Amino acid sequence: MTLLEVQRRMARAIMQPLTGADRIAPRTDARYVKPNDRLSPRERLEIYSRSYWFRVLDSLYDDFPGLRAVLGQRTFHQLSRAYLADCPSRSFTLRNLGSRLADWLELHPKYAGKRHAVAIEMVRLEWAHIEAFDNAADKVLGPEDLLELGANFRAGLQPHVRLLELQHPVDDLRIQVNRASDERGAVSNAALKQKHRAVTGRVRQLKPRQIFLAVHRRNDMVYYRRIEADEYRLLGALRDGRPIGGAIRYAFENSPASTNEQRSKLETWFAAWAELGWLCPPKEKEVKR
Amino acid sequence: MPANRFNAFTDYGIGIGLRIPHYQHILDNKPVVDWFEIISENYMVDGGRPLATLDMILERYKVVQHGVSMYFGSAEPLNKDHLRRLKALVKRTKTPWLSDHLCWGSVDGTYSHDLLPMPYTFEAAEITARKVRAARDFLEVPIAVENVSSYAEFHMSEMTEWEFLNEVVERADCGILLDVNNIYVSSRNHGFNPYEYLNSVPVERVAQLHIAGHSNFQKYVLDTHDHPVIDPVWKMYEQAIRRIGPTATLLEWDDRIPSFDEVHAEALKAEKYIHAPALVSL
Numbered sequence: 001m002t003l004l005e006v007q008r009r010m011a012r013a014i015m016q017p018l019t020g021a022d023r024i025a026p027r028t029d030a031r032y033v034k035p036n037d038r039l040s041p042r043e044r045l046e047i048y049s050r051s052y053w054f055r056v057l058d059s060l061y062d063d064f065p066g067l068r069a070v071l072g073q074r075t076f077h078q079l080s081r082a083y084l085a086d087c088p089s090r091s092f093t094l095r096n097l098g099s100r101l102a103d104w105l106e107l108h109p110k111y112a113g114k115r116h117a118v119a120i121e122m123v124r125l126e127w128a129h130i131e132a133f134d135n136a137a138d139k140v141l142g143p144e145d146l147l148e149l150g151a152n153f154r155a156g157l158q159p160h161v162r163l164l165e166l167q168h169p170v171d172d173l174r175i176q177v178n179r180a181s182d183e184r185g186a187v188s189n190a191a192l193k194q195k196h197r198a199v200t201g202r203v204r205q206l207k208p209r210q211i212f213l214a215v216h217r218r219n220d221m222v223y224y225r226r227i228e229a230d231e232y233r234l235l236g237a238l239r240d241g242r243p244i245g246g247a248i249r250y251a252f253e254n255s256p257a258s259t260n261e262q263r264s265k266l267e268t269w270f271a272a273w274a275e276l277g278w279l280c281p282p283k284e285k286e287v288k289r
Numbered sequence: 290m291p292a293n294r295f296n297a298f299t300d301y302g303i304g305i306g307l308r309i310p311h312y313q314h315i316l317d318n319k320p321v322v323d324w325f326e327i328i329s330e331n332y333m334v335d336g337g338r339p340l341a342t343l344d345m346i347l348e349r350y351k352v353v354q355h356g357v358s359m360y361f362g363s364a365e366p367l368n369k370d371h372l373r374r375l376k377a378l379v380k381r382t383k384t385p386w387l388s389d390h391l392c393w394g395s396v397d398g399t400y401s402h403d404l405l406p407m408p409y410t411f412e413a414a415e416i417t418a419r420k421v422r423a424a425r426d427f428l429e430v431p432i433a434v435e436n437v438s439s440y441a442e443f444h445m446s447e448m449t450e451w452e453f454l455n456e457v458v459e460r461a462d463c464g465i466l467l468d469v470n471n472i473y474v475s476s477r478n479h480g481f482n483p484y485e486y487l488n489s490v491p492v493e494r495v496a497q498l499h500i501a502g503h504s505n506f507q508k509y510v511l512d513t514h515d516h517p518v519i520d521p522v523w524k525m526y527e528q529a530i531r532r533i534g535p536t537a538t539l540l541e542w543d544d545r546i547p548s549f550d551e552v553h554a555e556a557l558k559a560e561k562y563i564h565a566p567a568l569v570s571l
Binding site for chain 2: 001002003004006007008010011014015031032033034036037038039041043044045047048051052055056059088089090091092093094095133134135136137159160217220221
């Protein structure tokens with residue numbers, strides 16, 4: 001057997017789903033592994049298999065607390081096992097383990113049941129949170145760079161600013177989950193249960209409402225900033241490399257705002273973006289004519 | 290004076306792993322620590338708090354990089370994105386050497402995020418050594434490979450683990466990060482004499498030592514890094530120092546992490562041994 005062959009066989013064995021009792025499947029082929037006086041070949045592989053599954057399940061558990069709140073622990077656990085069986089890690093870092101979860105959940109609604117729509121939006125928010133946390137921060141375009149904007153001026157959006165259009169205000173829910181998590185250890189069990197019930201109740205009461213969100217980083221902290229629909233469109237157009245004149249026309253093409261209102265909005269937005277450091281020089285590959 | 294050409298940092302002394310629960314304590318109190326070992330992958334990102342914190346640590350402390358997912362022993366080629374990011378981090382930290390494990394963990398582009406055991410074959414030794422050389426040439430920094438704890442052995446193996454380690458480092462002409470606790474754990478799981486392993490290691494290639502705690506289960510010993518170092522491992526550490534000479538030493542404590550002071554105090558127990566008289570003069 002070659003190195004590649006034994007590695008393929010062992011990877012298949014340890015990455016296959018565990019049984020309900022967290023054991024390796026009874027018919028796992030382990031003939032290439034030596035037994036010792038205490039463990040059979042399959043038991044030796046089981047040490048690695050359990051370690052693999054606990055590690056990746058823990059990683060997903062830590063990265064998606066909002067999804068856990070939406071689904072409840074048991075459903076979240078079932079979803080995690082199914083997702084990881086279909087989408088094992090393709091990256092050297094566990095940071096990227098949830099990168100395919102939103103797309104996967106779109107195709108597998110049964111794992112979220114009635115809360116499918118909210119669950120998908122929470123996943124999108126939490127993935128944006130991960131990206132905002134450690135994506136790059138390029139050189140900031142400051143107020144002095146934005147003094148004289150011609151129609152052909154181009155600006156890029158910082159890689160750590162992620163834009164989301166959502167049909168549910170899941171940002172509020174995620175913030176509440178964070179607070180409950182921060183307070184763990186600082187409050188009694190009874191108070192903790194009360195907070196858990198409050199979060200669960202909030203999930204049930206969550207009503208559809210369209211929001212536009214910028215998930216961004218400032219001073220190494222991640223924030224969720226609600227933005228207007230036109231602002232969302234303009235930022236998206238700049239991110240995609242449009243020159244500023246075309247981006248503004250695109251942002252306001254169906255807007256009821258008057259020309260004066262548009263001017264006022266633009267002044268407000270650009271001032272805020274300059275202060276938050278959201279704009280940066282455009283990336284060459286993103287430049288569109 | 291360096292004890293050997295892979296051990297040019299004998300004055301590094303005793304370090305500990307840089308871990309998130311200790312960040313604030315370190316930044317606030319600026320404790321005296323010889324050096325910190327970082328897990329490279331935790332900082333191979335493009336921005337944000339991980340790198341900001343690392344930069345603050347680098348202002349005051351010596352940092353050495355230790356990786357967990359280069360997977361020199363995987364049959365597939367090195368991951369170019371991984372190498373590119375690792376090189377950027379090497380430039381940032383100016384790590385004097387870099388270590389990763391003598392193991393595999395990925396196949397056909399799928400990652401286990403574990404340190405999986407090698408079959409000890411000549412084919413595996415050649416593939417592994419070739420990848421170590423390629424990584425060193427790209428990263429332009431000395432590389433030391435670490436022996437892992439293991440829980441399985443393969444029928445196809447053609448040599449012992451220590452023979453395999455020697456085979457790889459000779460072919461790759463690289464250093465060794467000798468994990469004394471890992472030798473102990475594997476010796477318990479596979480029933481070999483840990484001193485036979487220890488005494489077979491080519492001392493002229495040892496760049497660094499690791500010590501750690503582990504957990505005993507009914508049928509096997511698990512390398513959990515969540516306990517103090519046990520006496521038999523300290524004895525092995527003393528023997529390692531006597532053979533190799535003073536060597537940069539690092540205590541690993543990665544789970545159920547106690548206070549910074551407790552971890553540091555555990556690491557400093559190595560002071561009792563680190564200047565033990567050498568058995569071998571090089």
